[in-house]
Amino acid sequence: MDFKIIHKDTHSRARCGLLTLERGTIETPIFMPVGTQGSVKSLSPQELDECGAQIILGNAYHLYLRPGLQIIEESGGLHKFISWPKPILTDSGGYQIFSLALLRKVKDEGVLFQSHLDGARHLLTPEDVVRIQNVLGSDISMPLDECVSYPASFEQAQKAVERTTLWALRSKKEFEKRKQGILFGIAQGSTYKDLRKRSINELLEIGFDGYAIGGLSVGEPQDLRYNILHFAIDDFPSGSPRYMMGVGLPEDILEAVSMGVDMFDCVVPTRYGRNGTAFTSQGKLTVRNGEFAHDQRPLDEKCGCTCCRNFSRAYLRHLFNAGEILGIRLVSYHNIYFFLHLMREARLAIREDRFSAFKENFMARCE
């Protein structure tokens, strides 16, 4: 692995980089479409490629439970199983264990939980979670961490930071046995600045290939999120990729890019796509709305995606009204394209030292 910063914006802390992994080099700042269960919802790998996806996400927790590791291993790993030869980052699924699973019990040893699918009991240790991602063949693995919801007491948040550090250390040791792909650390600390500082510093002491800021976008007000991010990012080493997990809306992403974050993932483009909400250069558009019944324009007149080159708002509205799957597909496709194209434009703006203006312009158009 190699991470090169190729340009720093002169008016913000945004930066452009190249992260070289075994399966390809990805350009940062980057948006990574989410394929939780081994499919970026409603889209084919070929379509993701057309949209310009350079790396996608999988989820270790989900794939471990279904279809299970044996099937993926027999298939030659996750890449072959889902027919996606480019890099994959796998989330540990810590967040999902804490949000989806039943009757969980967190101990220093690991997490005891019941599957949300069939109620079966599982114990996952940090070592297990690294091994799972090894079997999946992840290009970037994420360690098991403890993510507290908002609001959390200082004591809860502190306990979670301590456990996250302990688990990070054990994850690193397990990872070192095989050194397949690269391993990131995940910083926690809720909205407490001293805990944020402590968490990242403890991770730095262990040493990871990249650093993620976890525990944001978990219900806290937006101002507080930016405030914590702005504060916390200072302690992230500038020579390593910085990943903001689970974020977010285009405006959140651009804000974080301006603070120096390099990597993002979010289910928003496909989740909104399934509900018929399209992201456009003029803001969000609800395809079902009656105002589009006779609208011959594409979703976004400035967009060059297959959906916008071929289909009108009137047709897309009809597809949603008629319950046709093609509607979901087309709006999801457009949204993924929109996010990836936005990042392409953001990278260009950074390289040309006009990222702040680009961001302000985008925000103003979308209001």
Place this chain on the structure above:
Amino acid sequence: MDFKIIHKDTHSRARCGLLTLERGTIETPIFMPVGTQGSVKSLSPQELDECGAQIILGNAYHLYLRPGLQIIEESGGLHKFISWPKPILTDSGGYQIFSLALLRKVKDEGVLFQSHLDGARHLLTPEDVVRIQNVLGSDISMPLDECVSYPASFEQAQKAVERTTLWALRSKKEFEKRKQGILFGIAQGSTYKDLRKRSINELLEIGFDGYAIGGLSVGEPQDLRYNILHFAIDDFPSGSPRYMMGVGLPEDILEAVSMGVDMFDCVVPTRYGRNGTAFTSQGKLTVRNGEFAHDQRPLDEKCGCTCCRNFSRAYLRHLFNAGEILGIRLVSYHNIYFFLHLMREARLAIREDRFSAFKENFMARCE
């Protein structure tokens, strides 16, 4: 329009033809994927093209009710609305009015019914139905007919034949005003041979560009269906395209091809696809079955479609178990490809005078 028979099989009544329409020439015998509401379920027009579709179906009844003619007219017709530049055959929707709509009342004037969508009352005359298809821009229009279910009394079937002839005549007159595309006649007569003879002869007297056999596959036993088809097809002029509506499974299609039928449509490939049932050269395969959990083979080892070139049965089974739309897409795609490929092979077999052997071989493999 021009219909040329380019070869007749020496051992059966199967024939190969070329039907030239304004938007393209289609090779017969042909299978036409069904896009009832302006979308072949779960597939994009680009994918239909990849699969080799030469003509698809739309449904006048469905599109008239939703999104309504005005929207399609504003879009420049159905082809532009759905982004499919090749030929479209539109079914009149007579069958749907008789099967889906509420409180219908059939009079010689036309059909009075309530929309299955919102209960609104509509009266459609045969003239209306031709005009609707003109607005849609259909390449092949079908007249309103009266399709009786099985079993029907002789008197019911006779009344339906009389009305179908009356409506066919009025449809032809209305069609002559614009002469956009071509118009087929639809023969009825249930399972009564003399009614079948009467129906087609009355249509021949009016004169149409092609002839469809309606009122089969409505619940009658298979033997009876083939018996009626075998008898009825004799009266269809050999120089015109012959269309068997709503048929069917691959074995039904090949049987009808051997009797000299040229055109077919059916929702089977996409309906089965949505349920995870794939058609293969070895018979049907239910993707969800536990036996495929570890199966690394494609759906059909002899198939060259995008699905079979990229994805395993194990992955497809996982997608269905996980409720991922991509599973529906891929099996629907494969099934449409399978039907279209089967017809390509059937045409080749006819041209090489080995259609009967081809058919027997297919039947034997699929048992």
